[in-house]
Amino acid sequence: MARLPYLEKSDLRPEDQDLLKREITLHKALVNNPGAARAFGTLGQYIRHGSKLDPRLRELAILQVGWLARSPYEWSHHVKIGYDFGVTDEDIEAVKAESRGEASALEPLARLVLRAARExxxxxxxxxxxxxxxxxxxxxxxxxxxxxxxxxxxxxxxVLASLEVDVEESYMPYLRKHPFPIQAG
Structure with a gap:
């Protein structure tokens, strides 16, 4: 359960309502501080729309970080987004294998990108x-x-872990399809 309230557009000043163009729980939590949300969004938008890095490689790097952090939110969102940029189920399984130190069928550059993200x-x-x-x-x-x-x-x-941002129900199928390993208690 989130540590801060999820705000709606109606909770914000008119000049900050654009921060909830995408009404996802991360944004609804971040707008508790509109200035921070705007700064966060600026870099996020550059990475998504302005980056020169191949989009599939970008998504593999993000998935690698999400996997290592065991971040359900990041993982589920970028499995979905990754599909839009050419990431396959085989690529996702390769992220898991590479994380375990096992070889995968990924091309050398993708394996290198994953290694860089791990580092x-x-x-x-x-x-x-x-x-x-x-x-x-x-x-x-x-x-x-x-x-x-x-x-x-x-x-x-x-940030997601600190604020305990919840995964939206619409992203849960991606988490169920590619779950984290069960940790022995």
Whole structure:
């Protein structure tokens, strides 16, 4: 259950109602601070619509962070969004395999992107060897976009966990289709 109320457009000043163009629970929680919600949205929109990084690779990096964080919200949303950008069920299974240190059938660049996202998640950032390999395959803009994407989504999963944002029912099928492993108690 969320730690802050989910606000509606009617709860906001008219000049802030645009922050709920997408009425998802994350946005409804973030608008408890409209300035922070606007700043968050600006970078999120750049990553989604302005990034030079291949969209499928972008989504794989985001899924990698969501998987590592065991973030039901991030995982379910980006399984759905990933499908829109060419991510397949096989790709999603490969994220899980690569996370376990197992080889997958992903192409080398996708495997490298996942490794970079894991390194960003673990901190402090993309390692030297991984960066050098990425540099041989990506231009500078795409390299910056990959680092920004993985780093931003590390922050996103922590905001989601801190605010305990609920997964909307419409995204639950994606979580059921690709569940997290059961943790021994």
């Amino acid at each position: 960003v998640y673990a901190g402090p950032g993309i390692g030297y060897e991984t960066f050098a390999s990425l540099r041989a395959a990506l231009d500078n803009e795409s390299l910056v976009d990959l680092a920004m994407t993985a780093s931003f989504y590390c922050a996103v999963v922590r």
